[in-house]
Amino acid sequence: MKLPELPYWDAVVIGAGPAGSVAARLLAQSGARVLLVDRKRFPRQKICGACWSASGLELLEAIGVRSGIDALAGIKLRQLHLRSSCANLRVPMPEGLAVSRAAADTVLVQYAIEAGVRFCPNVRAVVEPTSENTRRVRLHSECPGDLSPMGVEAGIVFAADGLGHSSLCELPEFEQQAVKDSHIGAGCTTTDFPASLQTGTIHMVIGRAGYVGLVIVESSVLNVAAALAPSLVRQEGSLANAVTAVLREGGFPAIPALADADWCGTPHLTRREPRVAAKRLFVLGDAAGYAEPFTGEGMTWAVMGACAVQPLAQRALRSWHPKMIWEWTAICRRMFGRRHLGCRALAGLLRIPLAVSGVGRLLGMSPYLASQVVKVMGRTPGTEAIKRSLGYELQDSRNGHCCSGAPDQSGGSSGTRAESYLSNRPAG
Numbered sequence: 346m347k348l349p350e351l352p353y354w355d356a357v358v359i360g361a362g363p364a365g366s367v368a369a370r371l372l373a374q375s376g377a378r379v380l381l382v383d384r385k386r387f388p389r390q391k392i393c394g395a396c397w398s399a400s401g402l403e404l405l406e407a408i409g410v411r412s413g414i415d416a417l418a419g420i421k422l423r424q425l426h427l428r429s430s431c432a433n434l435r436v437p438m439p440e441g442l443a444v445s446r447a448a449a450d451t452v453l454v455q456y457a458i459e460a461g462v463r464f465c466p467n468v469r470a471v472v473e474p475t476s477e478n479t480r481r482v483r484l485h486s487e488c489p490g491d492l493s494p495m496g497v498e499a500g501i502v503f504a505a506d507g508l509g510h511s512s513l514c515e516l517p518e519f520e521q522q523a524v525k526d527s528h529i530g531a532g533c534t535t536t537d538f539p540a541s542l543q544t545g546t547i548h549m550v551i552g553r554a555g556y557v558g559l560v561i562v563e564s565s566v567l568n569v570a571a572a573l574a575p576s577l578v579r580q581e582g583s584l585a586n587a588v589t590a591v592l593r594e595g596g597f598p599a600i601p602a603l604a605d606a607d608w609c610g611t612p613h614l615t616r617r618e619p620r621v622a623a624k625r626l627f628v629l630g631d632a633a634g635y636a637e638p639f640t641g642e643g644m645t646w647a648v649m650g651a652c653a654v655q656p657l658a659q660r661a662l663r664s665w666h667p668k669m670i671w672e673w674t675a676i677c678r679r680m681f682g683r684r685h686l687g688c689r690a691l692a693g694l695l696r697i698p699l700a701v702s703g704v705g706r707l708l709g710m711s712p713y714l715a716s717q718v719v720k721v722m723g724r725t726p727g728t729e730a731i732k733r734s735l736g737y738e739l740q741d742s743r744n745g746h747c748c749s750g751a752p753d754q755s756g757g758s759s760g761t762r763a764e765s766y767l768s769n770r771p772a773g
């Protein structure tokens with residue numbers, strides 16, 4: 346993929362996961378000229394349990410992208426199967442959807458392109474440290490042979506580049522510290538798995554040093570995603586062996602094909618007090634600090650953040666003010682602070698064998714209690730408020746209150762909006 350042809354953009358969005366694609370689309374719908382880049386070639390796989398929660402699906406519906414995801418023939422999820430050395434529970438859950446990240450993320454990118462976003466895959470972005478009247482981003486083509494980077498200027502930048510936010514490597518204030526003992530992620534897919542694995546069920550196997558989620562996605566592919574203590578991986582010698590050890594400990598049938606699968610790993614999953622904004626820069630999704638994935642809400646959080654940042658981003662495009670850094674920090678804390686803490690507490694609990702067996706027994710004795718717990722876990726507080734505000738804001742921006750451009754034939758938004766923003770830029 347070629348680097349973009351233009352050096353000036355209203356917004357550059359780094360990372361085409363759910364946070365980046367949705368944020369880019371919503372901003373383009375308000376008339377901004379948006380460039381979306383991802384260092385990977387699309388479709389790309391991503392380590393993830395691949396499960397959209399009921400709240401996440403409602404949010405996708407509210408922003409008008411649900412039908413594209415539904416069309417992927419993902420698998421409706423209706424049951425959670427929790428398995429550990431002392432519990433074996435099957436609990437009904439609010440209806441979710443299992444769909445591969447390769448397919449779902451490609452659809453979200455497609456929606457962004459249709460809204461006028463210019464998408465450049467295979468392009469790695471690095472945000473430059475200084476910012477005056479624009480933010481400068483260096484783009485490096487990942488295609489062999491394309492050597493010289495290109496600099497682009499943007500009114501605002503969204504860093505939605507996932508765990509570790511590599512695009513911010515030159516900004517010392519964004520250096521992240523992983524939480525001690527935080528798990529790492531691991532994942533693979535296979536078509537060769539035991540018949541005991543049921544379609545429409547999330548199989549969650551809990552061990553002392555990690556947990557593994559198994560779910561069948563479209564085309565009868567088994568998606569395997571795990572959070573593992575680094576010490577377990579070291580001890581077992583590979584990601585595949587570590588996952589097999591967790592399955593064995595939980596009394597789950599072995600999956601021999603895991604030994605030959607293509608495994609990928611992530612850095613530590615949980616970050617300490619991450620910074621989420623700087624001048625003309627907003628950090629979204631996992632890049633803004635992920636917690637461990639047991640409750641499977643990461644994609645919903647990513648989309649929530651992409652929606653919540655819109656009013657601020659539109660104001661920043663009209664006129665940047667330093668207090669916007671504080672505003673975005675406060676919004677993130679309000680939306681995710683307690684949820685992150687809850688996830689960390691749960692992750693801590695899962696490391697205590699006595700607690701796991703106690704909770705397992707309790708839930709096993711009361712199917713009603715178990716179904717209520719799963720129901721609570723399947724709902725993401727805050728999505729209702731986002732949906733309500735979206736109804737107003739989307740309508741507001743479509744009425745032209747924010748920006749005035751419309752998509753053009755070339756896949757970018759029309760020159761009008763960009764020119765008007767850029768011509769309003771203060772000199773310097």
Ligand SMILES: Cc1cc2nc3c(=O)[nH]c(=O)nc-3n(C[C@H](O)[C@H](O)[C@H](O)COP(=O)(O)OP(=O)(O)OC[C@H]3O[C@@H](n4cnc5c(N)ncnc54)[C@H](O)[C@@H]3O)c2cc1C
Binds near residue numbers: 359384385530641
């Ligand atoms: C083991 C595991 C299981 C999980 N299970 C679930 C689940 O079942 N349900 C759920 O909702 N969530 C789950 N999650 C969490 C979910 O995967 C993330 O929260 C979600 O992907 C975050 O989306 P994002 O858009 O912030 O980032 P990502 O989806 O990570 O996208 C970031 C993108 O940025 C790109 N990028 C990175 N650096 C650069 C750069 N310098 N320049 C350009 N592009 C760059 C990457 O290629 C990537 O495409 C799980 C996570 C893990 C680790």
